[in-house]
Amino acid sequence: MVRLHVNVDHVATVRQARRERFPCPIEWALGCESAGADGITCHLRKDRRHIQDADVRELRSRIRTLLNLECSLDSEMVALALESGAEAFCLVPETRQEITTEGGLDVRGERARLAQVLPLFAERGGVVSLFIDADREQLAAAADSGAPFVELHTGRYAIARGDERQRELERLQAAASFARSRGLRVNAGHGLDYDNVAPIARLEGVEELNIGYAIVAHALFVGVDAAVAQMRAAIAKATRNSKSSGGIP
Numbered sequence: 001m002v003r004l005h006v007n008v009d010h011v012a013t014v015r016q017a018r019r020e021r022f023p024c025p026i027e028w029a030l031g032c033e034s035a036g037a038d039g040i041t042c043h044l045r046k047d048r049r050h051i052q053d054a055d056v057r058e059l060r061s062r063i064r065t066l067l068n069l070e071c072s073l074d075s076e077m078v079a080l081a082l083e084s085g086a087e088a089f090c091l092v093p094e095t096r097q098e099i100t101t102e103g104g105l106d107v108r109g110e111r112a113r114l115a116q117v118l119p120l121f122a123e124r125g126g127v128v129s130l131f132i133d134a135d136r137e138q139l140a141a142a143a144d145s146g147a148p149f150v151e152l153h154t155g156r157y158a159i160a161r162g163d164e165r166q167r168e169l170e171r172l173q174a175a176a177s178f179a180r181s182r183g184l185r186v187n188a189g190h191g192l193d194y195d196n197v198a199p200i201a202r203l204e205g206v207e208e209l210n211i212g213y214a215i216v217a218h219a220l221f222v223g224v225d226a227a228v229a230q231m232r233a234a235i236a237k238a239t240r241n242s243k244s245s246g247g248i249p
Ligand code: PXP
Pocket: 007, 009, 043, 070, 090, 092, 100, 101, 131, 151, 188, 189, 190, 191, 192, 210, 211, 212, 213, 214
């Protein structure tokens, strides 16, 4: 089955709104694991708007599954990531003003910095994915970079409607197939929710989905156990029955 990594950033967003000690993203991550998450993802942003350095340390020491740390190519962030003890890293673009990660990494433009940092992650046994748009040139550059994984940005698919959504889905499938043909392994994420996850879970070659906002938001109503279990069930149903259309089971 396609693995589910739950992104816990927005639990920290709520905590940071009051600079309180609760809600605790670590306790919430442990709840995600109990409910069947295959791993936990967090994004240590340079502006520290949600996850803090201490959260990363505590997540790594307390969760039992894999920690996937998202970070930019900024030298300070890369240094922190290398020391974090996380097993997996997703390299993302980051701008100060954006509400969330808006586009994929410009792998072609970042070739030089990637050539410097990828060996450093590899030396520590870290598995790196590059968060990129479903763009052939970027995928080819990702394959040339030597990174083992890409994470396909599903944000455009998530906000598209009707025929446009279908076109975005086809672009993602073509991207996943091309990536696999170039030796890359493929994850996907951004903007996925209970209603739109099924077609992405069914994309051939996709191994892991990173989902945060929708699960955190749903958990406000049903609790973390049910929110994670329902997303797992939606993914399982999609991959079991290729004709199902998704939604909260
Ligand atoms: N993947 C990456 C690389 C991201 O930056 C994010 C958002 O932090 C996600 C997945 C999860 O997106 P969402 O919170 O919309 O599910």
